[in-house]
Amino acid sequence: MTGTGFTGATTVRFGATPATSFTVNSDTQITATTPLGSGTVQVTVTTPSGTSNQFVTYTYATTSGPTLTSVVPSSGPTAGGTTVTLTGTGFTGATAVHFGATPATSFTVNSDTQITATSPAGTETVQVTVVTAGGTSNEVPFTYTTTPAPALASIAPSSGPAAGGTTVALTGTSLATASSVRFGATPATSFTVVSGTHIVAVAPAGTGTVQVTVTTPGGTSNGISYSYFAAPALSGVSPNEGPTAGGNTVTLSGANLTGATAITFGATPATSFTILSPTVITAVVPAGTAGPVDVTITTPGGTSTLSSSYFYVNAPILISVAPGAGPLSGGNTVTLTGNHLIGTTAVHFATTAAATFTVVSDSQITVVAPAGVAGPVAVTVSTAGGTSNPVSYTYLAAPTVTALSPDQGPTSGGNTVTLTGTNLAQTTTVLFGTTPTGFTVVSDNHIVADAPPGPAGPVGITVITPGGTNAANTYTRVPAPGI
Structure with a gap:
């Protein structure tokens, strides 16, 4: 209040009631705290020189105090730290929230009907009140509990997609009164308390590795790791x-x-x-x-x-190889027949890969035989489906003829000639000159051939087998004697 002659003031009154306190700031200014009152009253200042005029008035506003209807949750651990929601009326401008005689650790006025407060440490049951300029609210009880804090032991599975939605099982102790499950700072999409040792929760969306915690009236549990993975x-x-x-x-x-x-x-x-x-x-x-x-x-x-x-x-299947034999030098064309031959990547004669082959169809391949050693070998075909069964192919040494008996005969032919040599068993053709003739393979060393007719004189004898050709012998036709 302002005026003059305030030095030495002994009393400040609001009506007949002294101010709760006052301070003389200067001869022209006093700061005073109003006492309780109502209506419009005269404000006066008294000094040793007298009392001021009564021309200054002060009007008490008709404000109503706050009303508190509920505190949720209504209990929490003795260590404090529980976030509670206070509902009621007249909370605007609240200056304090008390748990018994102890102020809340912190509070936020959300609206005229709601306050969020953090409980201080305490024991037993205390009364929660809200203080505003209009007064102090009625009391609502809050009970400090000695409930043990929850503890987590495991989570399964311990990882899931970044999009969330994974159902996980949490195991631990003192979980029965869980009020929240969090993945890092994010609440679980939902959770179900199965028992005091088991909670089922649905993971929210997230990234990286976070700590999963459970909160009960006894406090917040230790964290247990849960990892988010990007979709593959x-x-x-x-x-x-x-x-x-x-x-x-x-x-x-x-x-x-x-x-x-x-x-x-x-x-x-x-x-x-x-x-x-x-x-x-x-x-x-x-x-x-x-x-x-x-x-x-x-x-x-x-x-x-x-x-x-x-x-x-499907694995390839071989049925036949034709011809079934060939020379040691290779180079001859062989036809393989079978099934599932499309996609052939290799043809082997024993362990030797053919340099050239052509897949004619799913049932036929033509292949140029590589060189080999005398004797039978397994021919196989390889595809993405595997390696075929083997079919036999025989490498043959070229035939040799070392003797003819007899080595001459009449121009009319018809006589039998015995050819002696080696590698004759697979003989396919016997030629007298260029003329093929009938023959019988007696053994690998002997062939009996029928000499065809022809002009007098020498003629070469050729023996042909899959292993090659021998043309190193001469047979002589002799004319009949004349008189």
């Missing part, structure tokens, strides 16, 4: 085909593959798999039926599928 993305399978028997290893490429828990080919799990990096996994293919299948990878971050990205191929 498969981009390739190499090689993308293999045998129906499985057992081959393929490389899967993509992103966010770390932590893979399953890989399936169609509906069948991979025999095994190895995570090499976040972008590469090798997997052993299980058995399957011929045709395309989807490849699917599952990680804690979700599932990724590449449609029809792997093909099961």
Whole structure:
């Protein structure tokens, strides 16, 4: 209040009631605290020189005090720290919230009907009140409990997709009165208290590794780690085909593959798999039926599928080889017949790969035989479906003829000539000059041939087998004697 002659003031009155306190700031100013009162009263100042005039008035406003209807929750641990919601009326301008005689650790006036406050430490049951300029509210009880703080022991699964939605099981102690479950700072999408040792919660969306906590009236638990994983993305399978028997290893490429828990080919799990990096996994293919299948990878971050990205191929089958023999030097063309020959990648004669082959159809291949050593060898065909059964092919040494008996005969032919030599068993043709003749293979060392007619004089004898040709012998036709 302002005026003059305030020095030495002994009393300040609001009506007949002295001010609760006052301070003479100067001869022209006093600061005073109003006492309780109502209506409009005269304000006066008394000094040793007398009392001031009564021309200054002060009006008491008709304000109503706050009303408190509920405190939720109505209990908390003795250590304090419980966040409670106070509801009622007349909270605007609240200057204090008390738990018994102790002020709240902090409070926020949300509206004229709601305050959020943090309980201080305390014991037993105390009365909560709200103080405003209009007065102090009625009392609502809050009970300090000695409930043990919750403790978490495990979480399963301990990871899930960044999008959330994973149902996890929390185990621990003192969980029965859980009021919240948090993943880091984010509340669980939902949770169900199964028992004092078991809670089922649905993870919210998140990233990285966070601490999961449970809050009860006894406090907040220790944190237990939960990791968020980005969804996997498969981009390739190499090689993308293999045998129906499985057992081959393929490389899967993509992103966010770390932590893979399953890989399936169609509906069948991979025999095994190895995570090499976040972008590469090798997997052993299980058995399957011929045709395309989807490849699917599952990680804690979700599932990724590449449609029809792997093909099961039937193993090739060989039925025949023609001709079934050939020279040691190779170079002859052989026809293989069978089934599932499309996609042939190699043809082997024993361990030697043919340099040249042509897949004519799914049932036929022509191949140029490589060189080999004398004797039978196994011919096989390889495809993505595996290696075929073997068919036999024989490498033959070229024939030799060391003797003819007799080595001459009449021009009219008809006589029998015995050829002696080696590698004669597979003989296919005997020529006298250029004329083929009938013959009988007696053994690998002997052939009996029928000499054809022809002009007098020498003629070369040629023996042909799959192993080669011998043309190093001469037979002489002799004319009949004349008189």
